[in-house]
Amino acid sequence: xxxxxxxxxxxxxxxxxxxxxxxxxxxxxxxxxxxxxxxxxxxxxxxxxxxxxxxxxxxxxxxxxxxxxxxxxxxxxxxxxxxxxxxxxxxxxxxxxxxxxxxxxxxxxxxxxxxxxxxxxxxxxxxxxxxxxxxxxxxxxxxxxxxxxxxxxxxxxxxxxxxxxxxxxxxxxxxxxxxxxxxxxxxxxx
Numbered sequence: 001x002x003x004x005x006x007x008x009x010x011x012x013x014x015x016x017x018x019x020x021x022x023x024x025x026x027x028x029x030x031x032x033x034x035x036x037x038x039x040x041x042x043x044x045x046x047x048x049x050x051x052x053x054x055x056x057x058x059x060x061x062x063x064x065x066x067x068x069x070x071x072x073x074x075x076x077x078x079x080x081x082x083x084x085x086x087x088x089x090x091x092x093x094x095x096x097x098x099x100x101x102x103x104x105x106x107x108x109x110x111x112x113x114x115x116x117x118x119x120x121x122x123x124x125x126x127x128x129x130x131x132x133x134x135x136x137x138x139x140x141x142x143x144x145x146x147x148x149x150x151x152x153x154x155x156x157x158x159x160x161x162x163x164x165x166x167x168x169x170x171x172x173x174x175x176x177x178x179x180x181x182x183x184x185x186x187x188x189x190x
Contacts, residue, residue: 001162005147007094009094009095010092010093010149011092011094011146012147013090013093014088014090014144014145014146014165014169015088015089016088016172016173018085018087019087023089025089025142027086028085031086032143034176035176036126044119045118045120047115047116047117050113052064052112053110053111054110054112055108056104056107057106060104062101069095069098070095070098071093071094072094072096073091073092074092075090076089077089077091077188083179084173086173086176090188090189106134108132109131109133110129110130112127120150121152121164122145122148122168124143124144124168126142127142127143127144143172147161147165162188166184
């Protein structure tokens with residue numbers, strides 16, 4: 001797993017959600033609020049608040065009319081968790097900035113309010129989203145964990161990265177559904 005950290009423009013993330021034939025990266029509003037409340041009680045290196053407007057077509061998104069990003073998926077693994085209100089999706093992506101963009105057909109519009117809780121090697125992003133598809137707008141709540149590429153994480157071996165992410169996932173899930181750490185096991189890569 002550590003080889004992914006050396007890829008240019010890499011993003012390694014885990015999303016909470018539910019799986020029923022297809023992964024849905026939304027969480028219940030009550031769970032979202034509970035997670036935010038607990039995370040706000042911790043000490044963080046930084047807490048950032050951002051608001052963005054994204055126009056998305058397939059794997060390309062335009063952010064705040066200033067930046068165009070193409071997201072290429074490297075791997076994705078959806079994991080169903082037992083005795084949990086959540087399932088998770090582990091993914092590795094590369095994000096490339098583009099200079100120009102052709103027009104979008106039937107874009108998805110996402111207005112996002114994000115609070116990021118940042119430590120040295122990871123961050124939790126909690127995002128309220130107003131998502132519009134075909135002129136129908138829905139409110140969504142998203143929770144994700146991102147492993148940051150740092151001098152320290154570049155020295156970690158694959159097993160350590162896996163265990164580190166598993167621990168951070170457990171911390172999130174345990175806020176909503178307390179469980180014994182020893183019984184919480186996930187296999188991020190197949």
